[in-house]
Amino acid sequence: MTAWTDFLAARGAVFEQGVCAHFGDPAGELAAAGQRVVADLSHYGLIAFTGDDAQAFLHGQITNDLRSLSEKAAVFAAYLSPKGRMLANFLVLRRGADILVMLPEAVRESVQKRLSMFILRAKVKVREAGSEWVRLGVDGPESAVRVSAVLGRAAPEGIMTMAHGDAAFAVRLGDERFDLFIEPAAAPGVWEALSTGFRPVGATVWDWIMVNAGIPAVLPATQDHFVPQMANMEALGGVSFNKGCYPGQEIVARSQYLGKVKRRLFLAHIETDARPGDELYAPEPPDQSCGMIANAAPSPRGGWDVLAVALGPSVEAGQVRLKSREGAPLAFRPLPYPVT
Template sequence: MNSDWQQFLQSRGAFIENGQVVHFGEPAEDIRRSGSEPILADLSHFALIRFTGEDAQTFLQGQLSNDVRLLNGRNSQWAAYCTPKGRMLATFLLWKDDADGYLMQLPTSLREPVQKRLSMFVLRARVKISDASDEWVRLGVAGPGAAQIVEAQFESVPGAAHELLATTAGSVLRLAGECFELLCAPEQAPKLWTALAAHCRPVGSSRWDWHLIRAGIPVVLPQTQEEFVPQMANFELVGGVNFKKGCYPGQEIVARTQYLGKLKRRMYLAHLDSEQAPMPGDPLYSADMQEQASGMVVNAAPAPEGGYDLLAVIQTSSAASEPIHWKSLDGPVLHLLKLPYPISA
């Protein structure tokens, strides 16, 4: 997090730990009101990797699950970086930054290892990979009326998911529904934050994460690396996989999963009534699988009505017929909710 920006947020009451805004003094109230009011969140818990050079597009095209050639500076896309076995090492947002540059936004905890791994495959390609996290301040605005609030500051607002609008005040990206990401230079950020805070409730990073969870968008974290092929986490359903683009690590297995055989696991949205927080990577159990785990928590965040909302990859047969329990067969039961998009095995 940019040091000047951190000082500004702290002057506005932010409690910051490990470069991440935890809350603004009323965490319980933030949780309770985040489902019914527009929220404003600093997104420094995500990092940026910049790719520049004549071969940047070709390099990324050969590494990622989506078709980088479709990025034109006015849009973004979800994409994944997979192992040769098709298991996701990271999920991220990708967009074109300038004539030959691209920005990849992913959890801060994964920035260094993913950047290092990708750098190993540059070889003789004319590509430069660098950490661009402090070059931009990124803000999240979400919830009821978010579009009108954003439009008041930028004079226009993207109408469709993944549309990117660049203005003199910064860039606006619509992720899904009423979730917007705003990018601006650090020196412009205090003025923009102040204007937005007049209409939104400043909150910690978990409130933004909750909106992504409710939108059914998975975020791979260190605890869940190499656990899922993209389809297990519904990643093709949110536009994160292009099946016509050609080769990339794991492409053969991802394609085989799509066109051959039956997918045995899918990601579900669920609610858990618990005072203890579920964590990414926590195992899930059902009676039909006995002592073998039938699923895993992907992401979780406190829910406005109490307890936690979460995304979980679960055996489809278990989800259809059995109660799903958290951490043990006698643990709390997950209550499955409806995702904003249809899923099928």
């Protein structure tokens, strides 16, 4: 436990496997999803890159173009295996001399270790930075007003834009959704201010918000399974097709220009429990699975909402089922952004 988790526990936070799962009323908190909520995001880790070569180094390792990265805006990106499949996807931000990568804590250590192996003689230092910034998610009506009060200046206006205060900074991820990064000394006061009018929730509710926003997160069960386009990373602005080489780049380019992406990310609902890595099946193809659950979260209306990577024809036929061809059916619905 840390001073921050002790602070949350004193205010009713319930931790499960080190994650702030809820604040004592899981059903009530889930019912509040889509309204005014503030979430602890400690289940997302941070990696900091510093040094003269930090920007160039990271640019050469990931799917997006970082040459113009500044404190004004964040970008999505992914880190791939040589086979072109995602080992992680994440948010990349700049704060002062640091380039920060925000990704699920469950994959943070392995990704940090792997990236560190390729620094060689580059002037780059890498460190775990989760203890340096408390991460909060703010979602719902009037969230911009509250974020502005935290920063002491206007909240970021455009999607993926950033705004910085003395002890905090924020990135706008949706019309009413923000990620906040706060210095630990200031975090308790910020939490107390935000939790007046915004309901405190845990990771379960935030996961549901991200699932319904169509933003996937690679987890241990799905590492090295999806090329970026399967997870709609290019639709989210997380892939540059104009930059130079990076690990897996040839596979990504071939998939894009030869039209070989047969599986895409879809939003669906299922009436039974689902977990990342669960296989999906349909009548066609008869001899293999047609997809996999990427992310899943309990739904306020019962059952689970999921992001599923699946074959387009199987989804169109409406016969995709969980774990077997006799399993629970998935009911698909549109994503909140276009996919071409």
